[in-house]
Amino acid sequence: MKTIKGPAVFLAQFAGDNKPFNSLDGMCEWALGLGYKGIQIPTWESRLIDLDRAASSKTYCDELKGKVQSYGLEITELTTHLQGQLVAVHPAYDLMFDNFAPDHCKNNPKKRTDWAVQQVKNAAIASKHLGIKVHATFSGSLLWHTMYPWPQAPKGLVEMGFEELAKRWLPILDVFEDNGVDLCYEIHPGEDLHDGVTFERFLKATGNHKRVNILYDPSHFVLQQLDYLKYIDYYHEFIKMFHVKDAEFNPSGKSGVYGGFQSWKDRAGRFRSLGDGQVDFKSIFSKLTKYECDVWAVMEWECCIKSSAQGAKEGAPFIQEHIIEATEKGFDDFAGGKTDKEQLKKILGL
Secondary structure: OOOOEEEEEEOOOOOOOOOOOOOHHHHHHHHHHOOOOEEEEEOOOOOOOOHHHHHHOHHHHHHHHHHHHHOOOEEEEEEEHHHHHOOOEOHHHHHHHHHHOOHHHOOOHHHHHHHHHHHHHHHHHHHHHHOOOEEEEOOOEOOHHHOOOOOOOOOOHHHHHHHHHHHHHHHHHHHHHHOOOEEEEEOOOOOOOOOHHHHHHHHHHOOOOOOEEEEEOOHHHHOOOOOHHHHHHHHHHHEEEEEEOEEEEOOOOOOOOOHHHOOHHHOOEEEEOOOOOOOOHHHHHHHHHHOOOOOEEEEOOOOOOOOHHHHHHHHHHHHHHHOOOOOOOOOOHHHOOOOOHHHHHHHOOO
16 A cells, blocks of 8 residues: 655645745745645746746756755645636636636637646646646536536537537647646536546546546535545546545535525535544545555645634644555464465365
8 A cells, every 4th residue: 555645735825925925935935844745836826836937948847846855845746727727618707717817818718728728738748847747727617507407408418518628628638648647637616527427427528538537625525515435435546636625514594505605604515724624534544545546645725714824834734643654564464374275275175
């Protein structure tokens, strides 16, 4: 079995305009001081990485990697969540998702999509330059507005949606194949890939492309009331990345899964800091270890109650306490020894 690596931290929710969060050096020093061993870098944060340069220059990547290692840290993975989102945007969301696009692509859906596709391709090359074998993204969505079956979806709509989604992603997946990097889709509400069934639909639509994999985050399954432990049993062979994020679901007579358009703190399902929610992390770490999932345990902080400073401080020790040192010896090894067929026959009375 493999011991899960960690603790690490996803920098996306902490990056900002103020020190130490406005530079890679500052965030490395901050993360190290809190006990983290790795950092996951969001590639849309230009203060942390120049993705275009990382794709075109191995030297730049060597310098970037060396800088992080000088702090005693590792770059666990790069992510393109925001760019991946823009690979597939339904027109109903054009204005809102334009916020994620550079100015020269706004109000031009085709140009925005082309830019996003190239960004994710660049991330494959950058990951190879950094010696990283996995990468995280969002799938984007053409079908999310039809998630609830009212009005009824016309026959063939879902199939066409996944065919188009696969068509957009296949050229990207081929670049990941060329660079030896697995593309891990974060299974997430709002994306066409939001549960097990939709992951399977997409995988089939891509012709079972071997670079299609999963970033596992149990918090998104709590909010959907999906069994996040059985999910590991079904899809462990695809789980190549792991976000350690907590959540809780407290339905009432007024609000349930859909949240009533309320703010996060008032929803039945809401994200919490590690240890404050309902996720059974002991069982998750046990299953991931049992199935030999070769992953970093990366804290993603999104809590509507606790401060980010406290959440970050508590995150590293929480993860460290849950990492299981995989055994190299079975407790019943004393009963082993060489196979003696004659002895086996005697035991069986043959």
